[in-house]
Amino acid sequence: MKLLLAWERLPVPVQAGIAFPLCVVILFLFHLGPLNQPVMRAVFYGFFWSVLATPVVVLASQNEARKRRQGDGSVHGS
Numbered sequence: 001m002k003l004l005l006a007w008e009r010l011p012v013p014v015q016a017g018i019a020f021p022l023c024v025v026i027l028f029l030f031h032l033g034p035l036n037q038p039v040m041r042a043v044f045y046g047f048f049w050s051v052l053a054t055p056v057v058v059l060a061s062q063n064e065a066r067k068r069r070q071g072d073g074s075v076h077g078s
Contacts, residue, residue, distance in 0.1 A: 023050035
């Protein structure tokens, strides 16, 4: 939980700077392994989908932080 709260306290550009390279690596490995794409295509797809995935990760983080600050009980699935 401490790590999550520390992540949510980071400014948006820092979150994006951390999330983008992680998304590139994860999506590259996903396309290379389970999807069995050639290496160069997996690299391209890793970068391409990371451009779309990074804002989703950052926006989801900001939304969850906002819910937590407002004390919304639905954050924990209730």
